[in-house]
Amino acid sequence: MTERIFVADPLTRVEGEGAVHVRVRDGRVEDVRLRIFEPPRFFEAFLRGRKYTEVPDITARICGICPVAYQFSSIAAMEDACGVEVPAPVRALRRLLYCGEWIESHALHVFMLHAPDFLQDRRGRVVRGLAEQAVLFDQRLVAGMRIPCRLMMRCGVPWPRRQRHRLAGNGSDVSPGLQRPVVRLSACRIGQRGERFRHGCGGHLAVGREGPVARLNQLQG
């Protein structure tokens, strides 16, 4: 009878603090304990009494890695409570912003956090792979993904009130603040990079021909 204990304390490369403890006996997992020692912050409690316009900026601080998800959750909750239905272009814009966070988060996860671990003992193979597919895992590729993401994040900052109503119209009517990032997105040739990115990662990331990047390009017309 053999018993093995696996302990990861603390867990790394995740948002928040925790530890995991696994006991294996004769090849069978007998006990798994996840300990979370992330201190509580009580967002649900201190949001009470705040003005609704302040809420998305506060919920964005729940997680520094995925703030947009929390902004949108709070906005969806408030719209639901008030019975508000937003027009389709606004929904599309939100989707765009969310996809930006998604791409950024995946790039961070793969290139900065996990890939170095998975690949550290396979340097020779990685170098050969890089020679065959020259641009893959190029730092400039990561930067190339992140710059448009940053611009999309900026897109989420509200534009002047007087120009909001124009959003319901056709694409040529969008405000200058909205046009600028989209134009610069085009200059970044994100579509090409997205293709390479998808190819290099075995298709795990939905940024290829059918993914959000392609839809971004369609939006650009």
Next chain:
Amino acid sequence: MTGQHRSLAVFKLASCDGCQLSLLDCEDELLTLAGEIDIAYFLEAGPARLEDTYDLAIVEGSITTQADAERIRDIRARSRHLVAIGACAVGGGIQALRNFADVDEFVSLVYATPEYISTLDRSTPASAHVHVDFELQGCPPDKRQLLEVISAFLNDRRPAISAHSVCVECKRAGNVCVMVAHGTPCLGPVTHAGCGALCPGYHRGCYGCFGPAEAPNPESLARHLDLAEPDLGRLRRTFYAGTSGD
């Protein structure tokens, strides 16, 4: 840089990880930085070498538990220089709103089994517990300022971080003042610079996530904006509430 590899440790207390992410967001500069320093402890990125001494410790997050109160003292003891980054480590963070409420009520409101929760009744900045060599504001801090702070401490000099308001950054960027031109309420005149006037640059009023500028005059701004309680109180109590005297 001196050429000799100095050690850097990044710690997280009660926070959202966003400040540490500002370091990973340095991208190209991060490669240079990683070549110049030994990143010994940075759980978000992977390294977890708990050592007796670090040349520079960066702390994100506020102190909200007894364990973290002990931890910040331990971090101080291990570190030649200690730098607090972000609204939580500098000003208690958004979670310092508990300081004006009954924390037991908060616990029972949010958690189904309050007996599992261990927390202090106040959220406090690192400087309330130990000596802090420098505080870098921002929620999250600006990565260029963060690089400047790291570079300065590794070279034994004072960081060149201006304490002026967001208004200066707006003027430098050539932004039209959202308050004067559009009547949009803006906290820029009392808020610490560092963001590059991000919100006013997109025609939105500053909401103060970089905390107070040097010698702010919020009373004057409130009169200008015709703000009264409770709106004024909420504006003053958002990201840096742990430092306010009231």
